[in-house]
Amino acid sequence: MKVVLLLLGIFIASVVKCQVLEGVVSDADGQAVEGATVYVRETAQGCVADENGNFRIALPSGTYVCEVSALGYEKQTLQVRVGEKRDVLRVVLKPMVYMLQEAKVNARGEDPAFYIMRHAIARAPYHRHQVKRYLSEVYTKGTMQLEKIPKLLMLSKEIRKEVTPYLGKVFTLESVMEVAFEAPDTYERKIVAFSSSIPDDLSPDEALGIVTASVYDPDVMGMVSPLAPGAFSYYRFRFAECYLEDGKTINKIRVEPRKKNSQLLDGYIYIVENDWSVVNFDFSAKLTGVTLHIKGVFHDVKPSVFLPTSYDIDVDVKIFGVKAGGKYYASVKYKEVEADTTNGVVVKPVSVVAENKALPEPAKSPKREKAERKLEALLEKEELTTRDAYRMARLSQQLMTPERPDTIPPLEIREEVVTEKVSVDSMAVRRDSAYWLQMRTIPLKQEEVKGYQMRDSLRAVVKKSEGETDTTRRAHRDIFGQILWGSSYKLGKQGRFEFDGLVKAFPEYNFVDGFWIGQRFGVSLAVARGQRLYVEPSVYYATARKSWIWQVYSSYTYAPLKRGLLKVRFGDVSADYKGNAGAWRLENTLTSLVCADNFMKFYGKRYVALENRIDISNGLVLSVGGNYEKRRVLENHISYNIYKKDPKPNTPSSEGGVDMPDNTALHVYGQLDYTPRSFYRLRNGYKRYVRSDWPTFSVRYDRGISVGSGLSSAYNRIAIGVQQKKSLGLFDKISYKVQAGKFFSVKELYFPDYKQFGATGWVFSKEMFFSDFYLTDYYELATAEKWFQGALNYTSSYLLIKRLSFMQRFLFNEAVHVRYVWMPETKSYTECGYSLGFEDEIRGGVFFGFDREGYRGVGVRVVLPLDWK
Incomplete structure (x- = not known):
């Protein structure tokens, strides 16, 4: 087989008859110019020189015009003859001679950069849509080196085995790809060749991809582009220098982020005068523990069509004692380029x-x-x-952007989404050294050659380390892990079965039930396109009450274009008097078990509930439902806790609530929610709301209907409200909620029927700081009459602490919170708070409470949004 591959390689080389143009780029003092770009006009091919100034390009015999350039140096244009003789081309670059900038300062005395960047931002959409399609060949090379690991981690035998083969060694990934682009944002990437010196067996589809994002996009590589609309809010621009190149004036603009943020770039952008296109950028970005230095070079592959021809990226990792470094090069050759001449207006300089001043005149x-x-x-x-x-x-x-056909609803989003298809050539990992010698645009360094030579021996070390673990024992561990942590399994092509595992077989402890012992299961079945049935039974044994706690939850999604959802629940459970406004039951488990602080009180609920939700029209959602309950009073059956304290009685009055007798309840309700101009997407035939600039307005009517001759709820209640979460730019967002309501025609009313306001009973919660209260007794905020409540949250990446420059490199943000409620029982009550955290991952805050008599108290709350059912 090796002989066949060798002969095939010789055959390919003989047909192509390419020579290799090798060269070295240095300055007048003989120092290598790292990152210099070599561009061959005739083949629209670019490459970047390594840190030693070396480059190489495979070209058929002939005469070529080569442009050699580097930031800070004058571009050299050379005519090069490529033949059988392989002399090394030596290019000496001279320092750039900068021009005196022409006066483009307005009456306000602005920096000239403002004039340049305004025009560049205005013209960015044109450059983003300038190319209809292209076909390119891309050579990429990435090197990485793990330099240091904390000694504390190396004490672990397992970590030491994993890390030792890699520590201090240079590893290389190389690939050759064909990249086809089709407007607006479709990329097809074919891995033609792939090679790696990493001991692990990597798949060719793990090849390093070129940067497909454009600097003209508002969002580039997850960061805000300096050419985005709104860029002046995030960046300061200063004119640095300008110079002449091929008769064009190139402006070098300093780009400085107004705040230190991982979503902002820092560096320079080079813009052509009057054309306002980008010819170079040199940016750095700092994330937590990672620094990126990104350089991109553009050439006019067609008249006035500038496309990136090379990338040069440095990666520096320093986090928690781990130190590593990497280098990434990409050289691009354009085989075909078709400019788009049909996409509408061309923004003229x-x-x-x-x-x-005339514009094209299509229909x-x-x-x-x-x-x-x-x-x-x-x-x-x-x-x-x-x-x-x-x-x-x-x-x-x-x-x-092409006009939307009349058949597409105006609020349906069909955005330009980057799609990338990756395929692998069958010969990708079989390319021989002759092939790579021709395709490399950067020669291998000595340590990289050694890396390839050491690959096989390192693979043997790694595989030996991995082989020390018996496969049978590993399989047993996998099965045990699934039993312990739960798992899910496919049921045919359209179904899935899941269970919680032993970790959640004891999900709760309270003084009424004791320990819960049991399991939750789930079965999901796709009935038809956009329709799915889900059934979730759960059954637990209450050790202290010596009874079974069980319930079945089921849902059926239907009418996917109207988001139809039918829910059915029934069971026999111990329920919190606070209902859906209650806290996390795991909190009560921990406080009860540790210190006998059983802030939650429970009643027995045997019930059946039904709810149906459907869109009447876009943004207008109707929910109707009802439930029938048999409620019974429960008592404590156990008092075990670590500190051996006596628990409180199982009556809500001990926490500010109202006691109740055994009773029944038949409750029906209807709710309308309306969000004007709700934009949506259709995915797999199902409609999903995406965004709206408007708040959500809601109105809800509840009614308790008397049943039989015994104690039974009978009342009417109505509530109206408005709420919204809105972004105020890149760094700030606001959310608010306002609601008012009233009970009327009340004949019988029990505590679970009251209007309950969200509260936490402990320092921890799994709900984010949106509208709950944190300093009152758990059941204190509830009313049987009328109410008004409001909540306001303002979150900012730069509020108080983050305004200090040395704190801006951290990723947390800050927020202020205000909650207010008025009801006849307690009159006015207000809480104000400040918190900081990491978006929706973890958050901590301090809150101050004020009632009608003044200051009430202070408390700390921490949010841990864990998924624990």
Whole structure:
């Protein structure tokens, strides 16, 4: 087989008849110029020189024009003859001679960078949509080195075995890919060749991909582009220098983030005067423990069509004592490029608008014509304001985007989403050394060659380490882990079965039931497209009460375009008097078991409940339902706790609530929620709401219907409310909730029927700080009359502590919270708080309470949003 591959390699080499142009780029002092870019005009091929200034390009025999450039140096244009003779091309770059900037300072004395960046931002949508399709060949090379591991970790024998083969050694990944792009954002990546010196057997589809994101996109690699609409809010721009290159004026602009944030870039961007396209960028980004240094070089592969031809990325990792470094190169050769000449208006440079103000005249809708008139008016302005630039960018994006067909609803989102298909050539991992010698644009360094030579011996060490674990024992461990932690299994093609595992076989302890011992199961079945049936039975034995606690929850999704959902529940459980406004039951388990603080009180509930939710129209949701309950009073049956304290009686009055007798309840309700202009997506035939700039308005009616001659709830209740969560830019967001309601025509009412307000009974909670109260007795905030409540939360990445510069490198954010409730029983009650945390992962805050008599108290609360049913 090896002989066949060798002959095949010789055959390919003989057919192509390519020579290799090798070279070294240095400065006048003989120092290597790292990151210099070599671009061959005839083949639209770029490559980047390594830290020693070395580069190599495979070219058929002939004469070529090569452009050699580097940041801070003048570009050299050379005519090179490639033949059988392989002399090393030596290129000496001279320091850049910068020009005196022409006066482009307005009456306010602004930095010239403002003028340049406004025009670049205004023109960014045009450059983003400038290319209809291209086919390219990309060589990528990535090297990495694990330099240091904390000594504490190396004390572990298992970690030492895993890490030792890699520590201090340089590993290399190389690939050759064919990348096909089709507008607007579709990439097909075919791995033609793949090689790795890493001991683990990597799959070719793990090859390093080129950066498919464009600097002209508002979001580039998960960070805010300096060319995004709104960039002036996030960046400071300063004019650095300018220089002439091929008759064009290139402006070097300093880009500084206004705040230290992992979503912002820091560095330089190079922009062509009048064309306002990017020719280079040199950015750094800092995440927690990771620093990226990213350089990109663009060339005009077609007249006025600039595309990236090389990338040079450094990665530096320093976190928790781990130190590692990496380097990534990408060299791009464009085989085919087709510019898009049909996508609407071309935003002309301001300097030439006076010569030709006419716009293309395809068939246009009135809306499109109006946008073009607005854009023309902005183009005629001698000087753009920042607001003008943002408006031009939005109008250009609108005109570049094809008009939606009338068959697509106006609120359905069909955004341009980057899709990437990856395939692997059957020969990808079989390419021989002759092939790689021809395809590499950067020669291997000595330590990289040694890495390839050591690969097989290191693989033997790694496999030996892995082989020390008996496969039978490993399989047993896997089965035991599933039993312990739970798992899920497929049921045919359309179903799935799941269970909780032994860890959740004891989910609760309280003084009424004792320990719960049992299990929760789940079965999910796809009935049809967009329709699914889910059944979740659970059964537990209450050790102290010596009775069974069980319930069945089932749901059926139907009418996928209307988000239909039918829920049915029934069972016999111990329920919290506070109902859906209650806290996390695991909190009560911990407080009861540790210190006898049983803040939750329970009653027996044998019930059946039914609910149906469906969209009447877009954004208008109707929910109707009802439940029948037989309620019975329960008492404590056990008092065990670690500190051997006496628990409180199982009556809600001990926590500020109201006691009740045994009773029955038949409760029905209807609720309307309306969110104007709700945008949505269709995925697999199912409708999902995405966003709206409007709040959600709601109205709800509840009624308790008297049943039989015994004690039974009988009342009417109505509530209206509004709530919203809204982003205020990249760093800030706000959420609020307001509700008012009233009971009327009340004949019988029991504590579970009261309007209950969310409260926590302990320092920990799993619900984020949105509208709950934290300093009152658990059952104190409840009313049987009328109420008004409000909640306001403002979250910012830079509120108080994060305004200190040395704190800005950390990822946490800050928030302020205000809650208010009024009801006849307690009159006014207010809580104000401050918190900090990591988005929705973990959060801690301090809260202050005030009632009608003034200051009431202070407390600390911590949110841990764990998934524990």
